[in-house]
Amino acid sequence: MFAVIKEQHKGVDVCISNAGLAHPELLLNGKTSAWKNMLDVNVLALSICAREAYQSRKERDVDDGHILNINSQCGHQVFPNADVHFYTCTKYAVTALTEGLRQELRAENTHIRATSISPGFVETEFASRLYRDNYDKAAALYTKYKPLEAKDIVSAITYVLSAPPHVQV
Structure with a gap:
């Protein structure tokens, strides 16, 4: 992926x-x-992308530039739902990953910023994939909690990227 980006766009800034x-x-x-699949996607892939x-x-x-990880509230709080406890472990890792990245970037005296955005429940296919064999359980999550919309996450990303260079969000 990064080789194609380099070939077509010279590199990655954000x-x-x-x-x-x-x-x-x-x-x-x-x-x-x-568990390995969750670690590979939720933690290792973010680490590789940040490095590259x-x-x-x-x-x-x-x-200059920005490395922005979309995290989750689960990266800061363990909810009483055993179905997502291991997922929560991976999102706590994203919290630590982003802070470690921020510290390493600072130690390198770079102006590249690292940010983690931790939304709550977002209206996506996440619940239907989590409970692919139980549509009612997935649908119940969207009625139990008022979900964020994709545009809410876009607004947060836009805010982070538009912050002045000396501001760390």
Whole structure:
């Protein structure tokens, strides 16, 4: 992916990682393969994208830009829903990843910023994928909680990207 971006656009200045998937696998008896899938998508993919975006700027002597991770409220709070406890573990990792990235960027004396946006429930296919065998359970989540819309997340991203260079959100 980054090789294609380099070829077509010379590099990456803004990297927005919006990875997130969950499997309803409990901590006490969940499938290892599902846990690995969540770690690969929710944590490892973000780490790779952050590294590659930073290296892209470094190769081009660009000392500006943004690495933005779309996280989750689950990255800050454990909700009483066993179906998403392992997913929550991965989102706590995104919180730590973003803060570690921010510290490393600061230690490199770069002007590249790192931000984590942690929305609550967003109206996407997330619930229907989580509960693909139980439509009623997925639909109930959207009636129990008033979900955010994609445009709400876009507004948050726009705010972060439009903040002055000396502002860390």
